[in-house]
Amino acid sequence: MALTRGLASFAAFFLRCFDFTATRAEVLFILLVGVLFVSNAVQAGPEKPNFLKPISNITVAVGREAILECSVQNLNSYKVAWLRVDTQTILTIDTFVITKNHRIGVTKVEQTTWYLHIKDVQESDKGWYMCQINTDPMESQLGYLDVVVPPDILDYPTSADMIVDENADVFLRCAATGSPLPTITWRREDSQPIKLINGSEVLEITGEFLNMTKVNRDQMGTYMCIASNRVPPSVSKRISLLVQFPPSVWIQYQLIGAYQGQRVTLECHSQAFPKSINYWAKNSGEIIPHSTKFVPEIIGENYKVHMKLTINYLGEQDFGIYKCIAKNPLGEMEGSVNVYKIPHPNLAAPSKDKSGLHDKLDQGNQQWPDTSQKVTMKIPLQEDMNTSQASKSRPTDCITFYNIISLFILYRLFFCSFT
Structure with missing residues (x-):
């Protein structure tokens, strides 16, 4: 009776979960496994199997291998199966792989631990997985596989290189995907500050959009949008902003x-x-x-x-x-x-031999002296020198004559006073 109930339960589960594109040989193989699975389930044992510990939730980067662990004790002749919960797909029974997904595998360590292997993990593999024991009623526990995806910048609607007129408004966008959702950071490739709408300048700014109003020639350059979500590697894209304007001369x-x-x-x-x-x-x-x-x-x-x-x-x-x-x-x-x-400095300066002057640059202004101002000197003639000497000697002769007359008069006055 128990065997009949078990076979009916397995048949119902098989019809609900199995892929009907299988060949006849595959169906017969699955039915045989089911018979073994159910027949072992109806055997009475001294102690029912149970799980040693919960299944650990794991996080794996896309492209890597995920391994889920299920530990059981007192299994006896019962079987352990792995299932995908959201699609109700049987993946493995004991050491047999049931699904056609070539990336799925299973390994067993002694009679206590079953490992579910998912190679080259895809983002679609994210979800709940069940480890099940074919007891009556069945025992099961769940584990969650989280798949993280490095960031990727989308070509569209991310902005392309652009050319704008000076004083035009510019709106740049950087769209990225990834799991978790990436954070977008903007900065200039030449490390110059980014001028924002409010007039402030920053070295970097976070957000999907970068808006600038009335751009000028100093804002021309290459802008980098960098997407990161703590899943290596981070990615970036270069967006060239060219500002055109007519020539100016200084x-x-x-x-x-x-x-x-x-x-x-x-x-x-x-x-x-x-x-x-x-x-x-x-x-x-x-x-x-x-x-x-x-x-x-x-x-x-x-x-x-x-x-x-x-x-x-x-x-x-x-x-x-x-x-x-x-x-x-x-x-x-x-x-x-x-x-x-301008005049040649060497030709404009007076000759040292003729003038006798020591011409030199003005130390304060470091300029050549004004050559338009001529320096002149008057050289006295010989007869002028004689006249000058004569005029200088006359006052001396007069002073000597007057002194003699004065002494004679004083002598006469002094002598007459005594007589």
């Missing part, structure tokens, strides 16, 4: 004084995106090519350009206005430098 020294024969270097700074065409030209519009006399040089960095023009041995015809010109599809800009002539 010149520090617009007036340069130089003397003939001197070597001078003119400098000009420009900014533009798309990158501009840069060149030097004379005031007449004639482009200045590279030569032994004129040496143009362009140093570029991102959207910034530093232009130089070296003029070797200035000639009379080389003084005048020079233009630095920058052009791109959005516009054109130019700046001018006026090279004017």
Whole structure:
């Protein structure tokens, strides 16, 4: 009677759980296993089997192997089976694999522990698993398999590289999947701060969206969106933001004084995106090519350009206005430098042999003395020197004569007073 009940129970369970695409041989094999499973279940034993400990819940990264453990004591002739709960699928009975999933396996250690192996774990393997003993009624316990998935950034709807006009609003998005759900962090590849809508600047910001208003050329660059969920490895995507604007030109020294024969270097700074065409030209519009006399040089960095023009041995015809010109599809800009002539310092200074003066630079201003102010000296003639000596000797002679007369008068007065 018990055997009949057991076979009926197994048949009902088989019809509910088994895959009907099996061949006749597989069905006969399963029925045979069922008979053994049920026949062992009706055997009376001195003590019923029970579980030694609960099944531990485990967490496994996708692609790895998951192993669930079921420990039983006093099993005697009963059998242990593993089932997938949500699909009601029989996976193994004792040491036999029932499912057609080639990634499923089972191992037994002595007569106490059964291990369910799931190789190359997929996210779909996540769920509850049951370890069951074919007692009447059946004994079972559950264990949960959690499958974690490293983050992955979706090509869509994640933002692609973009080109915008200066002062436009920019909205970037980074969408990612993973288990658990990844956290998105934004930062600039060049480690420069990110300027937010409220005007504040931060080195990094968290969130799926990055919004910036009225972007300028300084915000041009590569932005990194990094997805992480504590399941290695983290992933990132580079999004290039290009800000286009017409050329602008800045010149520090617009007036340069130089003397003939001197070597001078003119400098000009420009900014533009798309990158501009840069060149030097004379005031007449004639482009200045590279030569032994004129040496143009362009140093570029991102959207910034530093232009130089070296003029070797200035000639009379080389003084005048020079233009630095920058052009791109959005516009054109130019700046001018006026090279004017100044006197040669060595020719303008007075001769030391003739003047006898020690000419030197003004220590305070570090400039050449004003050569337009001439220094003159009057050299006295010989007859003027004689006249001067005569005029200087007369007062001395007069003083001596007057002294003699005065002494004579005093002598007479003194002598008469006694007579």
